[in-house]
Amino acid sequence: MTDSYDYDLFVIGAGSGGVRAARLTALGGKKVAIAEEYRVGGTCVIRGCVPKKFMVMASDFAHQFHTAEGYGWTVEASFDWPKFLQAKDVEIARLSGIYAANLGKAGVDLVNGRAVFKDAHTVEVTHRDGTGETRTITAEKILIATGGRPWMPEGLEGIEHCISSEEAFHLPELPKRIMIAGGGYIAVEFAGIFAGLGVETTLIYRGPNILRGFDDDVRAHLAGEIEKRGIKVILGCQHQKIEKTETGLVSHLENGMVLEHDVIMFATGRVPHVKDLGLEKAGVSLNDKGAIEVDTLSKTSADNIWAIGDVTDRMNLTPVAIREAVAFHETVYRNNPSHFDYEAVATAVFSQPPVGVVGLSESEARHTCSAGVDVYVTRFRPMKYAFTGSDERVLMKLVVDAASQKVVGVHIVGPEAPEMIQLAAIAVKAGLTKAQWDATCAVHPTMAEELVTLKEKQSQDTSAG
Ligand code: NDP
Numbered sequence: 030m031t032d033s034y035d036y037d038l039f040v041i042g043a044g045s046g047g048v049r050a051a052r053l054t055a056l057g058g059k060k061v062a063i064a065e066e067y068r069v070g071g072t073c074v075i076r077g078c079v080p081k082k083f084m085v086m087a088s089d090f091a092h093q094f095h096t097a098e099g100y101g102w103t104v105e106a107s108f109d110w111p112k113f114l115q116a117k118d119v120e121i122a123r124l125s126g127i128y129a130a131n132l133g134k135a136g137v138d139l140v141n142g143r144a145v146f147k148d149a150h151t152v153e154v155t156h157r158d159g160t161g162e163t164r165t166i167t168a169e170k171i172l173i174a175t176g177g178r179p180w181m182p183e184g185l186e187g188i189e190h191c192i193s194s195e196e197a198f199h200l201p202e203l204p205k206r207i208m209i210a211g212g213g214y215i216a217v218e219f220a221g222i223f224a225g226l227g228v229e230t231t232l233i234y235r236g237p238n239i240l241r242g243f244d245d246d247v248r249a250h251l252a253g254e255i256e257k258r259g260i261k262v263i264l265g266c267q268h269q270k271i272e273k274t275e276t277g278l279v280s281h282l283e284n285g286m287v288l289e290h291d292v293i294m295f296a297t298g299r300v301p302h303v304k305d306l307g308l309e310k311a312g313v314s315l316n317d318k319g320a321i322e323v324d325t326l327s328k329t330s331a332d333n334i335w336a337i338g339d340v341t342d343r344m345n346l347t348p349v350a351i352r353e354a355v356a357f358h359e360t361v362y363r364n365n366p367s368h369f370d371y372e373a374v375a376t377a378v379f380s381q382p383p384v385g386v387v388g389l390s391e392s393e394a395r396h397t398c399s400a401g402v403d404v405y406v407t408r409f410r411p412m413k414y415a416f417t418g419s420d421e422r423v424l425m426k427l428v429v430d431a432a433s434q435k436v437v438g439v440h441i442v443g444p445e446a447p448e449m450i451q452l453a454a455i456a457v458k459a460g461l462t463k464a465q466w467d468a469t470c471a472v473h474p475t476m477a478e479e480l481v482t483l484k485e486k487q488s489q490d491t492s493a494g
Contacts, residue, residue, distance in 0.1 A: 036062045039152060039168035041144045041306070044071020046338035046350030047174030048128055052135040053358040061137045062166065064144035064154050069132070070125040072176050072339070073347040076195050079124065081218060083117045084198075085379045088225030092258070092381065099416035108226060110203040117198075140166070146307035149331045170333050172357065173313070173321060174350070175306065177299035177339035187271025190278055191293040194219060204228055204291035208280055210268065211296035212239040214378050217255070219296060221381035224260045231261040231288065233280075238264060240378065244390035244440045246406065250424040251442050254382055257421060301340045318342055325368045326360045327353055335361065344371050375454035377447030382421065385450025388438035388457045391428050400432035403463070405483035411444055411476055425479050427463070434462040439480070449477050 040051045043065035055061040068075045087108075094104040132139055142154040147165070156162045179193035192200075194215050207223045209216050212234030224230040232239070232255070238248045239262070256262055263282070272279040277289045301320040308315070314330040316322040320342035327335045335357050338350035352369040359367040375387035394402040405427040414421055423443030430437050439453045456466060471478035 034150065034167045034169045036060050036138075036166065036168040038062075038170050038172060039144075039166060040064070040172045040174060041152070042071065042174040042176055042302075042338075042340075043069045043128070043132070043139070044174060044176050044338065044350070045073045045347045046176075046354045047071070047172065048132060049351050049354035050172050050174065050337065050357050051137045052131060053355065054362055055132075055135040055137045057358070057362050059362065061135075062140055062168070063132060063137055064140040064142060064152070066143035066157060068125050069129040069139065070121075074124050074128065075121060076198050078347055080117055080121055080198050081194075081222075082379060083113075083120070084222045085218065085225075085381070087113050088222045089381060091225045091227065096413060096417050096419075099414075099418070108203075110200075110226075114199070140164070145305065146171075146311040146313075149311045149333055170335070170361065171311070173306070173329070173334065173336040173340055174338045174354070175302040175340045177342075177345065178302045179295075180298045180300045181295040182268075182297060185268055185270065187273065187278075188295070190271055190273045191295050193295055197294055200292065206277070206290040207231070207292045207294060208233060208278075208288065208290040209294045209296055210234075211298070212236055212241065213296060213298065214240075215299075216296035217251070217378055217380040219294060220260050221255060221258070221379070224255075224258055225381055229261075229290075230259070231263065231290065233263045233266060233268070233282070235265065235267045240384070242390075243378075243384070243386060244426065244428075244438070245392065246424060246426055247384055247386065247390075247440045247442055250408070250422070251378075251380060251382075251384060254421060254442065255380060257419075258381055299339065299345065301342050303340060316342075326366055327357050327368070344374060346374065346376060349374060373454065373458045375450045375457075377450060379447065382423075382443050383446045385441045385446035385448075385453070386439070387450055387454040388436075389428055390438060390440070391426070394428045394430065394437050398430040398432065398437065400430070402437075403429040403431050403434075404487040405429070405463075405485065406487050407479050407483060409479070412474060413444070423476055423479075425476075425483070427466070427480070427483055429463045434464060435460050436463055436466055443476060445476065449480070452477075453480060 037059035038054050038061045040047045040063040043063050051061050051063040094106050140154050142156040144152040144154045151167050154164050206229040208231045209220050210233050220230050220232045240248045266282050266284045269281045277291050278293050280288045312331040314322045321336040321340050323336050323341050327337050329336050337353035339345045356367040356369050359365040373388050378384040407425050408422045426440040428438030469481045
């Protein structure tokens with residue numbers, strides 16, 4: 030560090046990416062500080078993946094109790110929302126504390142406040158204790174890892190009465206009726222959560238089917254399965270306005286429907302968290318999507334400033350932000366230019382049932398595999414539901430490049446799909462062929478064994494495109 034700066038590295042945002050970069054760099058002997066305006070842990074730990082998964086697990090018990098009855102159990106269940114919220118919040122506080130402690134152990138200075146650029150080497154941090162006290166800090170290098178924030182359609186009449194996922198984590202009471210707008214990860218996950226907890230749940234999505242961008246078989250299968258779990262799905266339709274009445278929130282929809290709910294949640298996407306950061310003073314440019322523009326090594330348009338994670342809107346997933354942080358550290362502090370490989374990143378949607386995906390959808394593969402694709406699909410009832418009368422089905426699909434015979438896409442909808450896809454991702458990432466999958470002996474009786482016993486090629490393209 031040149032003596033003229035307070036720190037070698039100043040990180041803005043103590044989420045998954047920022048914390049990893051700060052710790053690695055401090056452990057490497059550099060003087061590092063990290064600013065956080067809310068709570069250490071960021072979206073994933075505080076109001077994203079972690080509390081969401083607790084909510085999914087809380088909600089899924091209802092389904093398990095139903096299954097248990099088929100096995101001879103008598104279950105008299107009731108759910109205490111405040112008790113759950115308290116347990117969740119205690120755990121989130123514990124995890125946030127661990128993150129903060131780990132920063133301290135690595136020698137990172139934690140600055141509790143909002144950082145705003147004054148120039149490319151200087152930030153002003155306003156402390157969040159309400160005193161308005163500010164502190165000016167200089168750094169040789171700065172890493173922006175401020176993540177994203179929910180976006181809701183601002184011009185929609187009545188939108189001020191609605192919530193985003195952030196408030197859904199802290200609802201004072203469980204509503205009787207909820208409407209969720211959107212068809213992406215968050216909408217589908219929260220619809221499952223509330224429906225499982227006994228809330229009358231309606232999902233409204235403007236497109237022809239939920240989860241745009243996913244394989245069409247996955248989209249169709251999941252839409253059918255969540256309807257079986259009691260979610261009312263309205264497709265191809267949006268709100269015209271929302272009206273608050275004495276009894277609830279009334280949705281006036283484009284198709285003329287008028288529906289009343291107690292809570293309306295918009296899960297209509299997240300946007301990079303760049304507002305009022307003073308980026309222009311630092312010479313940091315945004316791209317046309319409003320995200321921080323970076324090169325393959327995560328460097329911004331300013332020579333001493335880098336950005337990682339959701340604020341760059343590349344692939345908005347926690348493990349990706351962490352890998353981008355590691356690549357940043359290798360590049361900038363270990364003389365080892367590195368970038369994350371965005372190919373074959375597995376992802377899970379914690380809907381009920383959940384989805385696990387790695388690699389290409391069938392339609393993507395048909396565009397990229399010049400000799401065509403072989404598709405293997407199976408749908409079956411999980412053994413666990415044999416006694417319940419449930420007509421729920423698992424979907425498993427393998428997409429294979431016809432020329433190389435490499436498995437380029439795996440798609441699963443069903444119980445434990447996220448756990449299965451993590452392992453399938455190793456094989457896809459390694460570029461294994463269908464014959465190599467088939468040479469792997471099955472584990473019986475499991476659902477996953479279907480992945481290595483799929484014999485019948487689907488005869489033609491059944492993908493909608
Ligand atoms: P997504 O981008 O996944 O979905 C946004 C949804 O909102 C889409 O269905 C979109 O429709 C719809 N939408 C957008 N604008 C409007 C509008 N003006 N009116 C009506 N509908 C609209 O965002 P999410 O908020 O669900 O999640 C954000 C990101 O967070 C995800 O992309 C993912 O990267 C990450 N995430 C990951 C999770 C996981 O790994 N399990 C869980 C949660 C989030 P359309 O498709 O037509 O554009």
